[in-house]
Amino acid sequence: WWWDLALHFGSAMGFGILGFLLIFMLFEGDRTAAPPAAIGVLSFCAAMTVGALWEIFEFGMDQTFGLNMQKSGLMDTMADLIVDALGAAIAGVAGALYMAGRRIAPFAPAFDAFVAVNRRRFRKLFRRPG
Numbered sequence: 001w002w003w004d005l006a007l008h009f010g011s012a013m014g015f016g017i018l019g020f021l022l023i024f025m026l027f028e029g030d031r032t033a034a035p036p037a038a039i040g041v042l043s044f045c046a047a048m049t050v051g052a053l054w055e056i057f058e059f060g061m062d063q064t065f066g067l068n069m070q071k072s073g074l075m076d077t078m079a080d081l082i083v084d085a086l087g088a089a090i091a092g093v094a095g096a097l098y099m100a101g102r103r104i105a106p107f108a109p110a111f112d113a114f115v116a117v118n119r120r121r122f123r124k125l126f127r128r129p130g
Helices: 002-026 036-065 074-099 107-117 119-126
Strands: none
Touching: 002 036, 002 074, 002 107, 002 119, 036 074, 074 107, 107 119
16 A cells, blocks of 8 residues: 555656646746746646546546456545645645745756756756846
8 A cells, every 4th residue: 555655656746847847848947937836836737637647547447447456446546646746746846946946955956957958948047148
């Protein structure tokens, strides 16, 4: 049971971080184009969407093929979604804080490394004023 929750937590955090980076990339790194809180909420929503789709997949597999992916039914599904929400919230807050200029370890170095590797996708972040 604990492994399932650990996987949901980790994957939600990962999808939240991925969602943040993709959304930040859409703004080309412009920290003033969207409020950090809005980007954090969108990152949270991206991760929760993936988690909900996974629970739908589990339900479909159980109903179609008689598998037991949902184990105890509603309790398993709700526990998974709650843990997804915790992981997604941490990723959303980390992304919002990063956009606000606050450096939170271990997220900031990872975000900085991603931005450095994809520098041309973050043109506005590196634009010189004037």
